[in-house]
Amino acid sequence: MLFKRQLVLEDGTIFVGDGFGSDRSISGEVVFNTSMTGYQEIITDPSYCGQIVTLTYPLIGNYGVNRDDFETVAPFINGLIVREMSEYPSNFRSDENLDNFLRAHDIPGLSGIDTRKLTRIIRNYGTMKGYITNSDQPLDSILQKLKQTPLRNDQVKQTSTVKPYIVPGRGLRIVLVDFGMKHGILRELTKRNSHVTVVPYNYGAENILRLKPDGIMLTNGPGDPKDVPEAIEMIKEVIGTIPIFGICLGHQLLALACGAETEKLKFGHRGGNHPVKDLENGKTYLTSQNHGYAVVKQSLANTGLQLTQVALNDQTVEGIRHLTYPAFSVQYHPESSPGPEDTNYLFDDFLTMIKNYQKRSEEIIYA
Numbered sequence: 417m418l419f420k421r422q423l424v425l426e427d428g429t430i431f432v433g434d435g436f437g438s439d440r441s442i443s444g445e446v447v448f449n450t451s452m453t454g455y456q457e458i459i460t461d462p463s464y465c466g467q468i469v470t471l472t473y474p475l476i477g478n479y480g481v482n483r484d485d486f487e488t489v490a491p492f493i494n495g496l497i498v499r500e501m502s503e504y505p506s507n508f509r510s511d512e513n514l515d516n517f518l519r520a521h522d523i524p525g526l527s528g529i530d531t532r533k534l535t536r537i538i539r540n541y542g543t544m545k546g547y548i549t550n551s552d553q554p555l556d557s558i559l560q561k562l563k564q565t566p567l568r569n570d571q572v573k574q575t576s577t578v579k580p581y582i583v584p585g586r587g588l589r590i591v592l593v594d595f596g597m598k599h600g601i602l603r604e605l606t607k608r609n610s611h612v613t614v615v616p617y618n619y620g621a622e623n624i625l626r627l628k629p630d631g632i633m634l635t636n637g638p639g640d641p642k643d644v645p646e647a648i649e650m651i652k653e654v655i656g657t658i659p660i661f662g663i664c665l666g667h668q669l670l671a672l673a674c675g676a677e678t679e680k681l682k683f684g685h686r687g688g689n690h691p692v693k694d695l696e697n698g699k700t701y702l703t704s705q706n707h708g709y710a711v712v713k714q715s716l717a718n719t720g721l722q723l724t725q726v727a728l729n730d731q732t733v734e735g736i737r738h739l740t741y742p743a744f745s746v747q748y749h750p751e752s753s754p755g756p757e758d759t760n761y762l763f764d765d766f767l768t769m770i771k772n773y774q775k776r777s778e779e780i781i782y783a
């Protein structure tokens with residue numbers, strides 16, 4: 417069932433379209449993703465917590481929502497904006513249409529607007545706050561309310577697991593610090609037989625070391641990495657003792673723990689075809705991305721961190737490695753889900769790094 421609804425941007429621009437999903441009013445940071453497929457994975461990626469996601473691909477919902485493509489059980493996005501929403505999906509895996517799915521999770525949607533125009537506004541002026549509403553309140557009062565509503569800074573608390581849990585395996589024991597984990601990361605580790613203990617964002621170094629892990633994986637997650645000081649402290653304490661692999665927010669936290677800086681990008685990187693150059697082997701990979709913050713390149717000097725990968729679109733930092741300790745991280749998503757699987761091999765690299773580190777430690781002990 418469609419109904420009239422509008423999006424009001426912080427700068428006063430109004431888009432009027434059709435509503436779907438929940439009919440409640442909501443504000444959030446408006447961002448855009450350029451992926452052509454994978455809307456179910458994008459909607460359920462917890463890194464979008466609190467954001468209103470615009471999909472630039474014009475036809476969304478055409479293959480429905482299925483039981484297999486979730487990246488978390490319940491979505492954390494605040495709203496969804498599309499050009500055209502398909503009410504009648506057609507796919508053998510489809511269980512329900514997107515409209516029903518979003519309504520069930522109380523998430524408002526807006527369709528029938530010029531998403532290309534909206535994206536150009538965000539690209540020109542940068543990411544901004546927006547308000548999706550059915551009401552015809554005067555623009556002034558909406559803008560005032562938008563200005564007065566600050567963006568939240570506790571998203572990781574909302575998306576992280578509350579208690580630790582185990583996904584058993586017979587391989588290496590990995591502690592997965594969950595900042596708002598995409599299931600793809602867990603999938604890649606269990607596919608490689610890892611025994612995974614998923615812990616909350618604030619589990620602390622002492623608790624983690626008590627688990628005697630072979631390696632620590634820092635997941636993706638929403639918001640500003642500086643809003644998670646507990647994790648930065650934890651990383652400072654474990655780095656050099658246990659091998660570390662960080663993805664996206666995990667990458668930013670590793671950089672901050674080593675003394676580098678992060679900054680907010682104008683409109684971020686969100687899409688399924690971002691080219692990244694690996695400076696170590698000279699190859700370029702297509703990557704899946706979703707981030708609004710980035711590590712400041714110049715801040716890597718004197719941190720013990722080496723720049724390993726750069727984004728070819730804007731030369732920002734995409735990968736780092738510690739020169740002394742077994743620790744590396746990437747800004748993009750090697751677990752894809754959705755997107756290209758070019759960089760899946762990084763999970764193998766992580767497990768190899770752990771084994772090499774263990775071999776070296778044994779050699780030192782028995783020398």
Ligand SMILES: NC(=O)CC[C@H](N)C(=O)O
Nearest residue numbers: 636637639664665708709
């Ligand atoms: N996907 C992520 O982990 C995103 C990291 C961080 N929240 C950012 O926007 O930059």
